[in-house]
Structure formats: C-alpha cells, structure tokens
Amino acid sequence: MAPDSVREQELAVALLRRRGQRVTPVRRAVIEVLDQTTEHLAAEEIVLRVARTVPGAHRASIYRTLSSLSEIGILTHTHVAGAGAVYHLTATDRPGGEAHAHLQCTRCGRLLDIPVDALRGLARQLDRDLGFELEPEHAALMGVCADCRAASDRTG
Amino acid sequence: MAPDSVREQELAVALLRRRGQRVTPVRRAVIEVLDQTTEHLAAEEIVLRVARTVPGAHRASIYRTLSSLSEIGILTHTHVAGAGAVYHLTATDRPGGEAHAHLQCTRCGRLLDIPVDALRGLARQLDRDLGFELEPEHAALMGVCADCRAASDRTG
DNA sequence: CTGCTTGCAAAGTGTTTGCAGGCCC
DNA sequence: GGGCCTGCAAACACTTTGCAAGCAG
Numbered sequence: 001m002a003p004d005s006v007r008e009q010e011l012a013v014a015l016l017r018r019r020g021q022r023v024t025p026v027r028r029a030v031i032e033v034l035d036q037t038t039e040h041l042a043a044e045e046i047v048l049r050v051a052r053t054v055p056g057a058h059r060a061s062i063y064r065t066l067s068s069l070s071e072i073g074i075l076t077h078t079h080v081a082g083a084g085a086v087y088h089l090t091a092t093d094r095p096g097g098e099a100h101a102h103l104q105c106t107r108c109g110r111l112l113d114i115p116v117d118a119l120r121g122l123a124r125q126l127d128r129d130l131g132f133e134l135e136p137e138h139a140a141l142m143g144v145c146a147d148c149r150a151a152s153d154r155t156g
Numbered sequence: 157m158a159p160d161s162v163r164e165q166e167l168a169v170a171l172l173r174r175r176g177q178r179v180t181p182v183r184r185a186v187i188e189v190l191d192q193t194t195e196h197l198a199a200e201e202i203v204l205r206v207a208r209t210v211p212g213a214h215r216a217s218i219y220r221t222l223s224s225l226s227e228i229g230i231l232t233h234t235h236v237a238g239a240g241a242v243y244h245l246t247a248t249d250r251p252g253g254e255a256h257a258h259l260q261c262t263r264c265g266r267l268l269d270i271p272v273d274a275l276r277g278l279a280r281q282l283d284r285d286l287g288f289e290l291e292p293e294h295a296a297l298m299g300v301c302a303d304c305r306a307a308s309d310r311t312g
Numbered sequence: 313c314t315g316c317t318t319g320c321a322a323a324g325t326g327t328t329t330g331c332a333g334g335c336c337c
Numbered sequence: 338g339g340g341c342c343t344g345c346a347a348a349c350a351c352t353t354t355g356c357a358a359g360c361a362g
Contacts, residue, residue: 022316022361043351058319063352065317079237084351103288112288122278131302132259132268140235142294146287178336178341199326214344219327221342240326 008035008089012074019072029054030065031074031089040078040086040102040111076137078102082109090137101136105145107152112145164191164245168230175228185210186221187230187245196234196242196258196267232293234258238265246293257292261301263308268301 012031016023033049034041041049043066050057066087069075077085081104100113116136123134144152168187169179177183189205190197197205199222206213222243225231233241237260256269272292279290300308 017362020316024317024361026318056319060320060353061318068317079235081235103282103286105288106291106294112286114282114286118278118281122274125274126259126270126297126299130259130268130270131305132261132299133305134297134299135262138262138298140296140298141282141290142296143282143288143290149287149289173337176341180336180342182343212344216328216345217343223328224342 012069012089015072015074016069021068021072025054026050026057026061027065027069029057030062030069034075034087034089038088040080040088042083042086044084046087078138078140080104080109080111080140081106081142086111099137101139101141103141103143103145105148106142107144107148110145168225168245171228171230172225177224177228181210182206182213182217183221183225185213186218186225190231190243190245194244196236196244198239198242200240202243234294234296236260236265236267236296237262237298242267255293257295257297259297259299259301261304262298263300263304266301 009028009031012035013023013028016027021027029050030046032053033046043063046066047057047059047062050062066075066077070077070087073090075087076090077087079085080102099116101116101119103112103114104110105112119134119136119139123136126132126134165184165187168191169184172179172183185206186202188209189202199219202222203213203215203218206218222231222233226233226243229246231243232246233243235241236258255272257272257275259268259270260266261268275290275292275295279292282288282290
C-alpha cells in the first residue's frame with residue numbers, strides 16, 4: 001500500500017475522532033476500501049470488500065457507517081439511476097482524487113467523471129439567480145455518451 | 157378540463173398509435189393524470205391517482221406503462237434522491253410545460269425547476285469536449301436551496 | 313463505566329417479472 | 338383472431354429500524 005494511502009486513511013480517522021465519533025474496525029475498513037480505489041462503489045460492493053478484512057461486518061453497520069461518514073464529509077455519495085448510491089472518498093490532494101462531477105449515460109448506464117470546473121459557470125449562475133448553492137461533486141447529469149451516440153448513428 | 161388538455165392527451169394517444177402501441181384504459185388514465193398537473197409525480201402517486209378513474213388498475217401495469225411511455229418519449233422521468241423516479245409529460249407547447257431541468261436540495265429534498273437554457277452552455281461544452289449529449293430535462297443537480305442556506309446561516 | 317456502534321432479523325420502499333387470461337386493433 | 342397488455346402474486350434490489358450486547362474512549 002502506498003504511503004499516501006496510509007496518510008489519507010489516518011487523516012480520515014483523525015477527522016472522525018475530532019468529531020467525537022468512534023474509530024471502529026468497520027469504519028476503518030470502509031475507509032480503507034474506498035481509499036484503495038478511485039472507482040465509485042455501490043454500498044453492496046463495499047459490503048463485499050469490507051467482508052474480506054472484517055468477516056463479521058454486517059450490512060446494516062456498513063450502511064450506517066456510510067451514512068455517518070457522509071455526514072461528516074469524509075465520503076461523498078452520488079445517486080445514480082438503477083444502482084442506488086455510489087460512494088467515494090471526498091476529494092483531497094491525493095493523486096487522482098480531484099473533485100469531480102458525474103455524467104451518466106442513459107443508454108449504457110456508464111458513469112463518467114468530469115472536472116468540477118466544467119460546472120463552475122453554472123454554479124455561479126444558480127447562486128446569483130436563485131440563491132442555490134450547487135454541490136458539483138453531488139451532481140449526476142444524464143445524457144448519451146459518445147460510444148452510444150456512435151452506435152445509434154450506425155443503427156439509424 | 158381545459159380544451160388544451162384534451163388536445164394534449166389526444167396528441168399523446170395519437171403518438172401511441174403511430175408507434176404501433178395499443179391505447180388502453182390504463183394508458184389513457186396515466187396520460188390524463190400527468191396532463192392534469194405540472195407537478196412531478198412519483199410512480200406511487202400516479203398509481204393512487206389512476207385508481208380514481210380506473211379502479212382495477214394494477215401497480216405493475218402502471219409501472220409498465222410508465223416505462224413504455226418514457227421509451228416513446230411521451231413521458232420524461234427524473235431520478236431523485238430518496239424518492240425513486242418522478243414523471244411528467246414531455247414538454248410541449250402547453251402552458252407551463254416548457255422544458256426544464258431539475259435542482260434538488262440535499263437538505264430538505266425539495267425539487268426546483270430551472271429552464272433548460274441554464275444548461276445550454278454546459279451542454280455545448282460537454283458535446284464539444286467529450287461527445288456527450290446532455291439531456292437537460294433528465295438532469296438532477298444537487299445542492300442547497302436558498303431557504304436551507306438561510307436556515308443554516310441562522311444556526312451557525 | 314457510559315453510551316455510541318454493532319450484529320441480527322425483520323420490515324419498508326420502490327420496482328420488476330412470470331404467467332394465464334383479456335382486450336385492442 | 339393474433340398478440341400486446343393487464344391483473345395477480347411473488348420476487349427483487351436497496352436501505353432502514355428496533356433491540357440487546359459489545360467495545361471505544
């Protein structure tokens with residue numbers, strides 16, 4: 001495991017403590033699982049992976065953990081069509097961990113990341129016009145990805 | 157019922173026929189329910205309202221209808237956090253039926269409409285950079301609404 | 313020790329599916 | 338009449354909840 005990862009996990013753990021939350025094996029495991037990937041994992045997938053290090057860990061505890069960690073801001077979750085919520089560590093300075101927004105293809109369901117900067121203009125506009133504070137990381141924009149467009153061009 | 161509504165429904169029915177789909181009481185009822193409101197209705201709410209005109213209508217049939225009508229393009233659905241999908245008639249020229257995108261508040265869950273024009277610039281950018289065709293009506297952007305921001309300003 | 317967290321089981325919500333019969337066209 | 342749609346019931350996927358025991362601090 002890269003030193004960066006260890007540091008990342010410790011930061012998260014420290015944040016937990018600072019918020020008066022307890023550091024338990026389940027919580028450590030959830031953080032570790034999410035720290036070991038840049039993917040967006042569904043709760044069920046996290047359950048599976050946590051089971052590898054904490055065999056007894058129960059589904060419900062993990063859901064509760066995901067919820068607590070999201071509240072504190074350690075995790076970010078996005079609701080995607082057809083798959084419930086997906087989770088990832090809130091972006092920090094770790095490599096590949098830049099803040100990003102999400103695009104989802106309505107045809108193939110694939111999830112794409114885009115830099116939050118792409119939404120900066122829109123965010124400013126919504127704030128100015130409606131007083132709405134956009135949370136770009138939380139955004140899930142739907143549409144048709146390049147591959148699926150190409151496919152339908154061929155089909156007619 | 158306004159003449160506009162009647163015409164709107166007939167357009168939908170005609171479109172159904174044109175696509176070789178059958179026009180049944182359940183389908184008529186679903187279209188009628190959605191035509192009588194500008195709200196975004198959850199499937200379950202549609203089930204309730206359809207029951208008023210077609211008492212025997214079954215949940216499953218209505219879900220299947222919602223899915224068929226969405227495929228044809230008569231309906232548009234948006235996935236919202238914590239409430240599954242919400243449906244509305246695809247925007248046409250009817251009053252209050254302009255195409256719109258959706259904002260959802262992460263605090264209070266409220267759904268706000270914004271004109272699709274607000275996303276025009278972003279859509280162009282995504283198309284140019286990624287070949288991604290944004291479907292603005294399908295978009296559900298998350299953030300904090302003005303009311304909730306005001307509330308948290310007060311609370312600290 | 314105190315009480316936040318966990319494990320367990322069951323219920324809850326939202327949606328889908330297989331099948332036989334019914335109705336639209 | 339042929340076959341798309343419907344009603345029914347059960348299954349499904351995802352998540353939440355009440356409770357007693359356990360462990361972190």
